[in-house]
Amino acid sequence: MTGLAITLVLAAAFGHAAWNYLSKKASGGTAFIWLFASMSVLLYLPLAVWILVVQKPVIGWYQLGFMLGSAALHSLYFVLLDKGYTIGDLSLIYPLARGTGPMLSTIAAIVFLGEHPSLIALSGAGLIGLGIIVITGNPIKMKDPAARKPMIFAILCGIVIAGYTISDKLAVSSFLIPPLLLDWSSNLGRVFLLTPYALKNWDKVKEQWTLHKFEALGVAILCPLAYILVLTAMVYSPVSYIAPAREVSILIGTAMGAKLLAEGNVKVRLAGASAMVVGLAALSIG
Template sequence: MTPSTTPDAMTLSVFCILLFAALLHASWNAIVKAGNDKLYAAIGVSGSAAVMALILLPFSPQPAHASIPFLAASTALQVVYTVLVAKTYQVSDMSQTYPLMRGTAPLLVALISVLFLGDSLSSMAWVGIGVICMAILGMACNGRASSQRGVVLALTNACFIAGYTLVDGTGVRLSETALGYTLWSFFLNGACLLTWAMIARRREASRYLAQQWKKGIFGGIGTMGSYGLALWAMTQAPLAVVAALRETSILFGALIAWLLLKEKVAGLRLVAAGGIALGAILLRLS
């Protein structure tokens, strides 16, 4: 039997890099939230990531043909996801909806795996599910009436996150190259959104992107860097620990919304965000 080349523990340097990756993910969401037009801000982030992916694609192995249908399905789901991120931040606070989107998705993936894929969950996983459910209720009940629409949009978007997560789980295995599959995913998502913007709203989109291109590039680096660093960390530390630590982005998101976006974050919302992060970590570690 060939011994595993992945270490059984995580070094301090890998730990810090993963925390930075989690911060990057929360940061690009903050860029979208802070944008004057949330949709164009999201398109700017996705478009910048697409350009970076296009530059890197010639130097990457290409995914196997068997993964192409999954790549196409994932692209469709991620386009909707990106639009819903913008729509959600138009009507609700990031400190409320970012934890819901990030934390509910692993819950849905776990439940779908049990109900339809025949997987079984450990006691720790069920505890994680319970914690997330209670935290979601606390988050949903905390806020203005207008923010309840944001809760609905965030939970809807979590379904799309779970959807492309499950699709990519199969697609990346069939692709035989995680790097090539990921780069194509970033490129296709951004290319689709940019194409739509240039066809449907050329003047408004061009003006916004020309004015805010620096933020778009920073956001593109954030979204690609976050995922790229996580992929690298998976070669340096146990997969479950890496996946769990990525969920700290929920806490970074709440803190960024509070400290930088100046959102009013009540105690219950912070507790709920912490509960969602804890539940997601328990799920990942189970």
């Protein structure tokens, strides 16, 4: 990866871990998702308009298709993530979801995009996979439905992450959709998809505004910013390097869960997260 790409990815990692901490803290369900998506649309609207007016990107049927697909995939991702955070720890859900995604993204990039990461880069991806195994802990616990359910939501998040990573990579690099415009349109699509629910459950929306307006504002700012930085990095570097490298946020998010939310199994989860950071170093060298 280039130095610029690494800088963008690391900045995105801190922003990503921060908004996940805020989302876990709120655990406000679909009403909270609609609230911060609406705020994101309003906050980033001037920049989206500026891109349309000044850059004049080509927006044809293919571009619209990718925008709609991104909106659908990201909406599903946020719903699954919120379900996981409602019943599971940040230091479990976050690394498991973020670790599963790049593993699948790297495989998909090799199979479908024809990318050829080096042996060192593949070893780094393998270390991230090892970290996933360490973080999930004792496999016997998987027999307990209460322990298994959060992991299932996290893995489903990872699958969706892999899907939108590949789709969005094609959108920004092959179909030249500006990263900020792609993310803004994804938020706009999510607002439209969830508005029927919001109108039907307006009391829940008002409750989330009363209880978690500051968390919603933080997510509204940091979530698009973190992903815009990643999409920009994808313009310059292969997705098979970017997708796993951005997961340094796993260590940050795990530490936040341990220190700020006082979650258990701290040493084991930090050890697994550390293996992922070593994987990041290998990817950077590769």
